[in-house]
Amino acid sequence: MKNKTVYSLLAILIGLMIIASGVAVATVNNAPNANAALSAEEYWAVIVGCGDDIPAYRDAESMYNVLTVASDNWNASNIRFLINETATKANIRDAIQWMANKASAEDTCLFYFSGHGNSIIDYSDDEADGLDESLTAFDDNIIDDELEAWMGEVKAEKVVAILEACHSGGVLTPFQICEVKELYALDGFAKDPEKAHWLVLTGCRMNEKGAYACNLKNGAFTYYIVQGLWGAADQDEDGSISVRELCDYSFPKIVEYREDTQHPLLWPDDNSADNFTLIQLKASIPKKIKVPVDYRTIQKAVEAAMPGDVIEVSPGTYTEDVVINKPLTISVPYGNSIIHAANSSFPCILVTVDNTKISGLTCQKGSHGIELWRSCNNMIANNTVKNNDNNGIILKKSNNNRIINNDISNNDNYNGIALDSSNNNEIRNNSANNNHYDGIVLLASDENIIANNTTKNNGNGGISIGLSYSNRITDNVASNNANGSGIALADSNDNNIHNNIANYNHLHGIALWTSDENIIANNTAKNNRDKGIYLESSNNNRITGNDASNNEDYHGIALSQSNDNEICNNIANYNRYCGIGLWTSDENIIANNTASKNDAGIYLESSDSNRIYLNNFIANTVSVKSFSSANAWNSPSEITYTYNGSTYSSYLGNYWDDYKGSDADGNGIGDTPYRLSSVDDNYPLILHARNYFGDLIYLYPSPTPTPGQKTWHSVNTFTGTERRTTPSFAITGDEWRVKWLVKISSTFSLFYVHVYREGQTSELVDEWSWDEEYSHRDTRYIHAGNGSYYFKVLAMDIDEWELEVEDHY
Structure with missing residues (x-):
């Protein structure tokens, strides 16, 4: 063992020598603390x-x-x-x-x-x-x-x-x-x-x-x-x-x-x-560091900070490239704080660690504005990211991040927001406009939420998705994009595209290439230069509840070499050529759509075995054009319906406003077929289909789901206003979902949901939260299979919450 007295004397002597001579033992900041015990x-x-x-x-x-x-x-x-x-x-x-x-x-x-x-x-x-x-x-x-x-x-x-x-x-x-x-x-x-x-x-x-x-x-x-x-x-x-x-x-x-x-x-x-x-590691209480008061640059503040510290950046322009390698919060308390990249080959901010928050900054003239590299659980909010050489915000192999309320615009060579091999992120309430290529891009990125964003006036498209699965693209505006589509999917499956506006784009409103089992629902795809909704080599998709009208040069909804899709409950009016068109596309279901005032209501070429019924073809130049195609023009089985106060069961065809036949028995079905070039519609409707079902949106009856279609079954519904652990419930199948609702009127509300699988020790399988100041409804997909589960809900100042559980098998 050491002689502590000798070493203590040595420490004092060394300290005295340093004071006398000004020479440090080490080259940088090596003066010892004479009071520190060895x-x-x-x-x-x-x-x-x-x-x-x-x-x-x-x-x-x-x-x-x-x-x-x-x-x-x-x-x-x-x-x-x-x-x-x-x-x-x-x-x-x-x-x-x-x-x-x-x-x-x-x-x-x-x-x-x-x-x-x-x-x-x-x-x-x-x-x-x-x-x-x-x-x-x-x-x-x-x-x-x-x-x-x-x-x-x-x-x-x-x-x-x-x-x-x-x-x-x-x-x-x-x-x-x-x-x-x-x-x-x-x-x-x-x-x-x-x-x-x-x-x-x-x-x-x-x-x-x-x-x-x-x-x-x-x-x-x-x-x-x-x-x-x-x-x-x-x-x-x-x-x-x-x-x-x-x-x-x-x-x-x-x-x-x-x-x-x-x-x-x-x-x-x-x-x-x-x-x-x-x-x-030193135990520390998070402290506040001010730039430029405590440190002249943001990078120096980052290097001096301990994990968990808060760096406040005062107004001004900081010419530097910031690299963050520890969990920090960087914020702007007031005014405009600009990071102008010192080297345009580097991002303004590079984050390579988890649990960082960046808010209120303007990032410009970097290779990217903000880059997350293998970085998870970060919050990037309320920043302005503009005039960067490549992307505004890019996530590379980064999961579970929230990109919220940012303005990402005028980035010179690529995209506003880009996700590369990044999963389970939330991209919400951003403006990604006027970028050189696309507003938002996903590449090999799964299970992300892209919601309530604006992607307008970009050089190519609005939202582009490639090689990506199980994403939710909802409530976005993807319009007026110069050379591409509002929303485009390529080689991407099982995505949910709903409640978006994709208008006035140079190419299509919504387009799918070699993409299967997607849901395209309740979108507006109008006034696009080419097609409203377009599928090419894409199968088993569900296209429902969309408005694909007024598309200038071509079609409302078009399928090319695409099979086994459902095209139901859509509006396709005022398009230059056809409302709905199929080219070399087989075994699709075309049901309960309205196509009016197009050159052709529906167009088929080299397309066979499609099931077409309960559609309304009104005031088109030609109701139907069919070439080298043999299709069924009525429902696959008898349907019970109400017409003029009476109930009937029959096969049902389509409503053709140029049908000249009669209805002697008053059942709403024409007594003679509607003549087509190949197979006739033997059950033409006398009136618009809504006269048979009221306002009910009718989905085709089928004893078994269409291949690729998921049929969801209700399991249980839980409600409350405060903290609660729910009873357990059983799930069948390899995936289930929670349709959740939270109603909020307070500015200090919190809502957390933890999902546990029951067992000898409970296993946390998923979690999510909502801490915004407004009510919200969404759906959470959970990839956990057969078993018994329960929720733990933490709710504070919530008016009401609801969790509706559904599974499929």
């Missing part, structure tokens, strides 16, 4: 950043900053910090010697290096591959043999080297690589069994190169190491981070970021890394 275990570090063409000094600064700000166990006076000109070979050697002299057996030591690494000729002839790995100091190379000898002088039981350099996997490890890429075990850094807690964590393998990540402003490896040390790597949430946790956190992020060309290496990869605590 614990039995101390932590010592040598941090080096050196590179003439890479800003390795930023890596060193980031490492120094996280150790001294975030931790309880690292003291600035116990760190030697060398960057660029001070990082000479001799100074690095002396710093390691200083650490070796200071540290005792029970202490923990860290050697961190960021810079260039090389493989050079082995002149000592002790390498099987004929190469020595080296680290590049400011003035010379440090051969791995030399560094191993220097580090071998350290007497501490726990020593870790963290290396950010090309070929670093061959430094201080017992591995090397020969021409045939075979691994050889040598003596290495920890050949002595007494040094079983000596670890090496490197940014890459010995045959790989590391990378400086310009957008992250760090080496990619260091960036995620530092982010992990700020707390993101604390997997067991015990307030400390082990070398194992740090490796497990950084490894998948580096592999993905570098597209499988760089792989961090931990040696030895055994349980010693589990028990090696590198940082003890």
Whole structure:
């Protein structure tokens, strides 16, 4: 054990020497706290950043900053910090010697290096591959043999080297690589069994190169190491981070970021890394940091902040690129605060960590305005994002975020909002107008809610969805877009597109290409240049309750090579050519639509086995045009209906305003067929279909669902005004949904719903909340199968809430 009295006297003497001479023990902020008691275990570090063409000094600064700000166990006076000109070979050697002299057996030591690494000729002839790995100091190379000898002088039981350099996997490890890429075990850094807690964590393998990540402003490896040390790597949430946790956190992020060309290496990869605590996180109460009062730039405030802090940005223009690697709130209390990108190749704000809130900022002239990279549970609200080179707001592999009430406009080359491989996000109440390409884009992104947004006057389309599934696109305005469609789906299935306005677009109102099992319901698709609603090579979709009228050059609703779809309860009036048109499309159901004042009410070409009934064809130039097509023009079975006060059962056809036949028996069905070019309508209606069913929206009767159609069954309904745990209910099938309603009149309302599966231990399977100041109705789809479930509802100042459960099988 140490003689604490001797070490306390040494600390006082060192402090007096510093006061007298003004010379600090370490290069940056290394003055010790003379009042701090030395614990039995101390932590010592040598941090080096050196590179003439890479800003390795930023890596060193980031490492120094996280150790001294975030931790309880690292003291600035116990760190030697060398960057660029001070990082000479001799100074690095002396710093390691200083650490070796200071540290005792029970202490923990860290050697961190960021810079260039090389493989050079082995002149000592002790390498099987004929190469020595080296680290590049400011003035010379440090051969791995030399560094191993220097580090071998350290007497501490726990020593870790963290290396950010090309070929670093061959430094201080017992591995090397020969021409045939075979691994050889040598003596290495920890050949002595007494040094079983000596670890090496490197940014890459010995045959790989590391990378400086310009957008992250760090080496990619260091960036995620530092982010992990700020707390993101604390997997067991015990307030400390082990070398194992740090490796497990950084490894998948580096592999993905570098597209499988760089792989961090931990040696030895055994349980010693589990028990090696590198940082003890400091407990802190969130504080408020003001820019520019406390720090001149937002980035400096971010670097100084602890996780959970609030950064308030005063009005002004800040020319910088902000990278956020810890959970923070950045807000603007008043006025206009502008982030003008310092480098247009970088986003104005890059978020790579979870649980961050950004509000009230204007972001302009970056590659993107705001970018979320593998970042979850963030809130991006009330920002203005404009005039950026690419996208306004982009989410990459980022889930469960809320993008609310932002103005995203005039972004130069791409889109307003873009989601790339990002799921379960809520994009609501944004204006994404006047962007170069699309207003909102989803690519390979599932189960998102896109609601109440405006996407107008974009250079291509309004909302575009590709390779994406189970999204809800509702209550948006996607109009006046210059070259594309209001809403477009490509290779996207099981989406729900409802209550949108898609008018005055250059191409179509709503378009589907090779997209199946979608619901297109209650939309307005009018006055578009081409078609109102268009399906191409798309099957098993349900098109219902839409108004596809006044489309200038072509059709209201058109299907091309699309089969087994339902086209029901739509209006398709005043279109230039046909109200409803089918080309090479078979086995569709066309029911209860109204097509009036078109060139043709309905057009069919090379389309067979479609079921067409209860439609109203009124005042068209020609009611029907049919070429090389054989279809059924009446219901598939008898239907019970009421006509002139009497009830009947019969097959039913369509209403044709140019039908000349009679109805002698008064049952509302013509006595003679309506003549068509191939198969006739044998049950023509005498009057408009509403005269047979009142205002009821009639869906075709069918003993079994159409392929791809989901038939929903009511399970239970729960209501309340306050907190409640509901009785359990049984679900059949692989998916169910909750149609939920919350009525609000207070500005301080809260509404949370947790869904649990019953078992020996209850399992939380889903959750959602509503904290806006207005009432809302929505549907939540839950992908959890057969079982028993219950809700826990937290409600505060709610007038009424309702949860209606439905399943399908």
